[in-house]
Amino acid sequence: MTQTTDVSPPAGATGPLPGPRRTRVHRAWFVAAVTFVTIIGAAAFRSLPGLLIDPLHEDFGWSRGTIGAAVSVNLALYGLTAPFAAALMDRFGIRRVVAVALTVIALGSGLTVWMTAAWQLLLCWGLLVGLGSGSMALAFAATVTNRWFTERRGLVSGILTAASASGQLVFLPLLSWMITHHDWRPAAVTVSLAALAVVPFVWLLLRDHPADVGLTPYGATEFVPKPAPVRGAAGRAVRVLLSAARTGPFWLLAGTFAICGASTNGLVQTHFVPAAHDHGMPVTAAASLLAVIGVFDVVGTIASGWFTDRFEPRRLLAVYYALRGVSLLFLPMLLAPTVHPPMLFFIVFYGLDWVATVPPTLALCRERYGEDSAIVFGWVLASHQVGAALVAFLGGVARDVFGSYDVVWYASGALCAAAALMALVIRRRPAPPLTVPATA
Structure with missing residues (x-):
């Protein structure tokens, strides 16, 4: 992590030249640490939707499909906002965009305390928290990684991706205890305060560019000047989408990531707690199992980043999706009133694979799309959240219609098998042709 930086100014620069600096630990690692803490603090809102389904159903009499619709709006906006947020970071800087996003999350979560109708849940939790969380999505981690690192990118992207799971680990047991012993409203206020508490860290410690x-x-050997602010953030995000949409790898990456979102955020994170409760398991026990998923997700995602720096990303994705699909097929047989060893094995196994798909997907975006990779990854992430949104809604509808979640588990397992095959079809970017110097 140590690096001597011989700072050379860009051509045509004027003014005093910065001299060489020796830093025991490169500043990039401090920026990554601040980003990690920021994502952890903002992860409280990712922990709450699955815990709210039963309390809101009992409190207001809303169907699980109605509550699932609000969660699906949240998940869809989380993804659809990401590419525009990446472009806004290029225009206004990382600090400003992230600070505003955290404030919007706090506002949306805090206002749910006074809601009395289902449309207010759609507005507060669906619209406001969805827009704020979208600006705090993985495009944030991708932008920080691309700007501050030229080496260890796979490892750093894995660490930052694991931050969301770490936040889940911190907040899930606390929020489930609050809901069980008090009410869902103190949990919503806790989410709001956690988002606000991170804002000073972002504003004071985060920097936009080396x-x-x-x-x-x-890892760089030459000075990289800070790019000028890019105007027309929305237009740029759309232009990048139209350009990437003309390539086959984009649709394969988007399709596999949609299935990733459907089988994690949309299915397990939203419906695992109520599904386990259907089988007699206490809410606190089910929430604790999700927290354990968060523990092993940290290990699995960091390991996946390490593997991505060393192995072919397409094959890693195929292995991850295949193993996830097999585990989902066994889950209906494992749900029971108590926690038993086979269920713990599933939790550990699924946790290791939870978002291990992110580092290889990000590496493939970087390989294929270069400087636009963060925005392209934002659009790929949008497909992830659209898939999550569909399953969050359809899972609630399936529970209302069939009386159980079994059909959803089996269907998701089959989708993961399809994603494994899609990952293998992604073609590698061809190596540039050798330049042969002309002879006189």
């Missing part, structure tokens, strides 16, 4: 502090990116 050039802001006179450093090269970690």
Whole structure:
């Protein structure tokens, strides 16, 4: 992690030249640490939807399909906002965009305390929290990784992706205890306060680019000037989408990531707690199992980042999706009133694979789309959340219609098998042709 930075100014630069600096630990790792803490603090809102389904159903009499619709709006906006957020970070800077996003999350979560109708749940939790969380999506981690690192990108993207799981680990047991012993409203207020508490860290400690502090990116040998603000953020995000949509790998990446979202955020994170409760398991026990998923997700995602730096990303994705599909097919047989060893094995196994797909997917986006990779990944993430939104809604409808979630588990397992095959079809980017110098 140590690096000596010989800062060379860009051509045509004027003014005093920054001298070489030796930093024991490169500043990029501090920026990554602040980003990690920020995502953890914002992860409280990712922990709450699955815990709210039964309390809101009992409190207001709303159907699970109605509550699932609000969660699906949240998940869809979480994804659809991401590519525009990446472009806004290029225009206004990371600090400003993330600070505003955290404030919007706090506002949306806090207002749910006074809601009395289902449309207010759609507005507060669906619209406001969805828009705010979308700006705090994985495009944030991708932007930080691309700007501050030229080496160890797979490892860093894995660590930052694991931050969301770490936040789930921190908040799930606390929020489930609040809901069980008090009410869902204190849990919503806790989410709001957690988002607000992170804002000062972002504003005071986060920096937009290594050039802001006179450093090269970690692993770089030459000075990288800070790019000028890119105007027309929305237009750029759309142009990048139209360009990427003309390529086959984009649709394969988007399709596999849609299935990833359907089988994690949309299915397990939203419906595992009520499904386990249907089988007699206490809510606190089911929430604790999700927290354990968060523990092993950290290990699995960081390991996946390490593997991505060393192995072919397409094959990693195929293995991850295949194993996830097999585990989902066994889940209906494992749900019971108590926690038993086979269920713990599923939790550990699924946790290791939860978002291990992110580092190889991000690596493939970077390989295929270069400087636009963060925005392209934002659109791929949008498909992830659209898939999650569909299953969050359809899972609630399936529970209302069939009286259980079994059909949803089996269908998701089959989709994961399809995703494994799709990952293998993604073609590698061809190597550039050798340049042969002309002879006189």
